[in-house]
Amino acid sequence: MQIPLLQINQLQTHFHIGKRVVKAVDGISISVNPGETMALVGESGSGKSVTAMSIMRLLPEAITKTQGEILFEGRDMLKMSMEEIRDIRGKHISMIFQEPMTSLNPAYTIGEQISEAVRVHSNVDKKTAWNKAVEMLELVGIPAAVQRAKEYPHQMSGGMRQRVMIAISLVCNPRLLLADEPTTALDVTIQAQILDLIIKLAKEFNTALIMITHDLGVVAEIAQNMAVMYAGRIVEQGRVADVFANPHHPYTVGLMDSIPRLDGGKKQRLHTIEGVVPDLSALPMGCTFADRCEYAKEKCREEFPAVRVLANARQVACHYPLGGIES
Amino acid sequence: MSKEEHLLTVRNLKKHFPIRGGLFGGQIGTVQAVDGVSFTIKHGQTLGLVGESGCGKSTTGMLVLRLLEMTAGQVLFQGQDVGQMKKQELRDFRRHAQIIFQDPYASLNPRMSVGDIIAEPMMLHDIASGIERTKKVEDLLKVVGLGPHHARRYPHEFSGGQRQRIGIARALAVQPKLIVCDEPVSALDVSIQSQILNLLVDLQQELGLAYLFIAHGLNAVKHISDEIGVMYLGKMVELGEGDELILNPLHPYTKTLISAIPQPHPGAKKNRIILQGDVPSPANPPSGCRFHTRCPEQIAICSQEEPEFRQVQSRFVACHLVK
Numbered sequence: 001m002q003i004p005l006l007q008i009n010q011l012q013t014h015f016h017i018g019k020r021v022v023k024a025v026d027g028i029s030i031s032v033n034p035g036e037t038m039a040l041v042g043e044s045g046s047g048k049s050v051t052a053m054s055i056m057r058l059l060p061e062a063i064t065k066t067q068g069e070i071l072f073e074g075r076d077m078l079k080m081s082m083e084e085i086r087d088i089r090g091k092h093i094s095m096i097f098q099e100p101m102t103s104l105n106p107a108y109t110i111g112e113q114i115s116e117a118v119r120v121h122s123n124v125d126k127k128t129a130w131n132k133a134v135e136m137l138e139l140v141g142i143p144a145a146v147q148r149a150k151e152y153p154h155q156m157s158g159g160m161r162q163r164v165m166i167a168i169s170l171v172c173n174p175r176l177l178l179a180d181e182p183t184t185a186l187d188v189t190i191q192a193q194i195l196d197l198i199i200k201l202a203k204e205f206n207t208a209l210i211m212i213t214h215d216l217g218v219v220a221e222i223a224q225n226m227a228v229m230y231a232g233r234i235v236e237q238g239r240v241a242d243v244f245a246n247p248h249h250p251y252t253v254g255l256m257d258s259i260p261r262l263d264g265g266k267k268q269r270l271h272t273i274e275g276v277v278p279d280l281s282a283l284p285m286g287c288t289f290a291d292r293c294e295y296a297k298e299k300c301r302e303e304f305p306a307v308r309v310l311a312n313a314r315q316v317a318c319h320y321p322l323g324g325i326e327s
Numbered sequence: 328m329s330k331e332e333h334l335l336t337v338r339n340l341k342k343h344f345p346i347r348g349g350l351f352g353g354q355i356g357t358v359q360a361v362d363g364v365s366f367t368i369k370h371g372q373t374l375g376l377v378g379e380s381g382c383g384k385s386t387t388g389m390l391v392l393r394l395l396e397m398t399a400g401q402v403l404f405q406g407q408d409v410g411q412m413k414k415q416e417l418r419d420f421r422r423h424a425q426i427i428f429q430d431p432y433a434s435l436n437p438r439m440s441v442g443d444i445i446a447e448p449m450m451l452h453d454i455a456s457g458i459e460r461t462k463k464v465e466d467l468l469k470v471v472g473l474g475p476h477h478a479r480r481y482p483h484e485f486s487g488g489q490r491q492r493i494g495i496a497r498a499l500a501v502q503p504k505l506i507v508c509d510e511p512v513s514a515l516d517v518s519i520q521s522q523i524l525n526l527l528v529d530l531q532q533e534l535g536l537a538y539l540f541i542a543h544g545l546n547a548v549k550h551i552s553d554e555i556g557v558m559y560l561g562k563m564v565e566l567g568e569g570d571e572l573i574l575n576p577l578h579p580y581t582k583t584l585i586s587a588i589p590q591p592h593p594g595a596k597k598n599r600i601i602l603q604g605d606v607p608s609p610a611n612p613p614s615g616c617r618f619h620t621r622c623p624e625q626i627a628i629c630s631q632e633e634p635e636f637r638q639v640q641s642r643f644v645a646c647h648l649v650k
Contacts, residue, residue, distance in 0.1 A: 189583060191587065218516075260524065260547050261591070266552075266553070266570060270521035270524055276489075
C-alpha cells in the first residue's frame with residue numbers, strides 16, 4: 001500500500017473570538033497520495049480555505065486552536081516548530097491564492113519575487129536564481145520572459161499574475177500544491193488557460209494538488225478525488241467519477257442539481273437548497289445540514305451522523321444516505 | 328413582426344470614454360467601451376448578454392437606462408427615444424425600467440430600513456401612500472420570499488441572497504416592464520444562485536417582465552434567456568435564440584466561450600479551445616475584426632476589414648468566416 005503524501009486525521013480548527021468559539025473546521029480527515037489531485041468543494045463558510053490555511057499554519061495563533069493530525073510524509077506538521085514549517089512551506093508544500101494581485105508584492109519585480117523563493121530554499125547565487133526565474137516564467141507561458149521578469153505586478157493582467165503565482169509556487173518543485181480558488185477571479189477563457197497550465201505542470205513536476213473550489217465543473221475536469229464540505233465538516237468524499245455518478249449525501253445531491261447546466265431546459269425550475277448555512281459559532285446538535293435537508297428526520301436533529309466508510313474509499317456522513325445504500 | 332412587440336430597441340449604441348492625461352489633462356485617447364451594439368427585447372422576454380470583463384456588457388445596461396449618456400446610437404423604449412427624453416419624461420421612463428445590481432452589499436443604503444428602501448421608489452413616483460404603501464411593501468417582501476417582519480430591519484442583518492431579494496423587491500416596487508439585471512447572481516453561492524434564478528423566472532411569468540440579463544457565466548444566462556447576445560471588446564459578435572446559439576455557435580468566440588466553461592460531467596470528452604493571450608485593451612482595439620488576435624480560425628481578411636454584423640438565417644453574427 002502506498003503511503004499517503006498528506007494525511008489529515010480529525011483536524012479541528014476553532015477560532016476563539018471573545019466568548020464565542022467559531023468551529024471553522026470540525027473534525028475532517030482526508031488523505032492525498034503523491035501526484036494525485038483532490039478537490040475540496042463547498043460554499044462560502046464551509047471551511048475549505050481554513051483547512052488549507054491550517055495545513056500551511058498560516059492562521060493567527062493567538063485565537064486559533066488546532067487539534068488532530070496533519071501528517072506530511074509521515075511527520076505531524078502541527079507538532080513542528082515554526083522553523084521546520086518555514087522549511088516545508090514553499091519548498092515541499094506551496095500555495096496559490098484566489099487574488100493574484102494581493103499575493104504579489106507590488107514593490108518588487110516578478111523576477112525578484114520568483115528568485116527570492118529559490119534563494120530562500122536553496123543555496124544558489126543571485127544570477128542562477130534569476131535564470132531559474134526566467135526559465136519558470138517561460139514554462140508558465142509568459143511571452144518574452146527575459147523582459148517580463150523585470151516588470152512589476154501592476155504591469156500585468158490578472159491571468160498573467162496568476163501565472164506568476166504558479167511560477168513562484170512551483171519553482172522549488174514542491175510535492176504538494178494547495179490551490180485556493182485559483183481561477184475564481186478570472187474570466188472563463190483565462191480560467192481555461194490557467195486550469196490547463198496547472199494540470200499540465202502538476203503532471204510534469206509530479207506534484208500532488210489540493211484544489212479548493214466552489215465550482216463543480218472545475219472538480220469534474222481536474223480532480224480524481226473529491227471531498228464535499230459543509231459547515232466545517234466533510235459530508236461526503238470519494239472518487240470524482242463515483243460521487244458524480246451516485247451522490248449519497250443530500251447536500252451533494254442538492255449542490256449538483258442546483259447548478260444551471262448548458263444542456264438543461266430553458267427557464268426550467270432549478271433545484272434549490274432552502275435556507276442558509278448555519279452560524280459556525282452556534283452549530284445545531286445533530287447533523288449540521290438537517291435544517292436545510294428535505295429528507296431530514298427526527299434522528300438527524302438529535303444525533304450527529306458518524307462518517308461511514310463504504311467501498312472504493314467512499315465516505316458519507318448521513319443517517320439516511322441516498323443512492324441505494326441502506327441506512 | 329410588428330413594432331409593438333418590441334419593448335426595447337437598441338440601434339448602433341456607442342459609448343466612448345475619453346482618456347485624459349498629459350500635463351494639462353487633455354484628451355489623449357478614447358476607450359471604446361461599447362461600439363455599435365444593436366438588439367431588441369420583446370415584452371416579457373429575456374435577452375442575455377454574455378462576455379468577459381471589459382467587453383462592455385455592463386456599460387450597455389447603464390446606457391439602456393440612461394444612467395450613462397451614450398456617445399451615439401438610439402435606445403427606443405415602447406417607441407420613445409430614451410436619449411431625447413426631458414427630465415419629466417425620463418422620470419416616467421424610469422418607472423417602467425429598473426435595475427438590479429451585482430453587489431447586494433453596495434447597492435442598499437445601510438442607514439435605511441428595508442421597508443424604507445422598498446418604499447422609496449414608490450415615494451419618488453407617487454405610487455400609493457400611507458397605509459397603502461406599507462401594505463404594498465409587505466406584499467413585495469412576500470413576493471420575493473421574505474416576511475413582513477423584515478421591513479423594520481436593516482441591510483446588514485441579511486445574507487447576500489436575502490439582500491439580492493431586497494434589491495429585486497425595490498425594483499418591482501414601481502411595477503416596471505423592464506429590469507436590467509447586472510450580474511445578479513455572480514456574487515452568490517451556488518445553492519443561493521438557484522434560488523434567485525428561480526425567483527426571477529417566477530416573477531417574469533407572473534408579472535410579464537422583460538429582462539436584460541447581464542452575466543459572465545454562460546450557464547446562468549442560458550438558463551434564463553430567450554435570446555443571447557455575445558459581446559467581445561465593445562462589439563456584439565453573435566446574437567440569436569438561446570438554445571440554438573449554444574447548440575450551434577457560429578462565431579469562433581462563442582465557440583470558445585462555450586468550450587471554456589468547465590462542465591460538471593467527469594470523464595466527458597473535452598474539445599476545449601484554449602485561446603492564446605489576454606483580451607486586448609479597449610483603448611487600443613485590434614484592427615479589422617477585434618477578435619482576430621486571439622481567433623483560432625482567422626484568415627487574411629480578418630486583420631484588415633471589420634466584419635459586418637449581419638443576419639445569417641435566424642441569427643446575427645459578425646464574422647468573415649460565416650457565410
